[in-house]
Amino acid sequence: KNEVEQSPQNLTAQEGEFITINCSYSVGISALHWLQQHPGGGIVSLFMLSSGKKKHGRLIATINIQEKHSSLHITASHPRDSAVYICAVMDSNYQLIWGAGTKLIIKP
């Protein structure tokens, strides 16, 4: 079993839909990251969370430490949101353990 599990693996939605990507982890963590990776490889950090909820524009990230679960939400999705979204947790050895990613496609 992977230490960081994401679901779904692939998600296709219509423009404007509300998107939810889930992340569950099994290790003790000091922080959880949500990252976005576009074709070609560039990775952008979206959020770093250790508790609660953060919002940035149309993106919202939540984390429940007790349940070891985090969600990334995208409101009013747009084709430019199409990318791979990756959940990564920083463990007690300061290493980022990565989920496999969720490939999101938003159709116009």
Next chain:
Amino acid sequence: DAGVTQSPTHLIKTRGQQVTLRCSPISGHKSVSWYQQVLGQGPQFIFQYYEKEERGRGNFPDRFSARQFPNYSSELNVNALLLGDSALYLCASSSPRYGQLYNEQFFGPGTRLTVL
């Protein structure tokens, strides 16, 4: 302010050769981490350096080595290249604050290494 920069952007080598990849962190960031991302998979942690010292090492063979310079830039070296070393190599910098052992990481564009 410039983000994390990496060089070169693309590189082609043959088996058995050696390669050096370079990373310049965001100004003021003292921590640099290296990741390997094989096509179709998530990134794997290779090294983290903080204040020129190795803070963490992933499960990679001794063919992989790195160092951090006084200006906090970093080099990743891979010796005796194998076909399986073909990947995107990502560098990330961060600035852990006093009393905090972690902080948000900012990623460079990566170096795509192809081993023939």
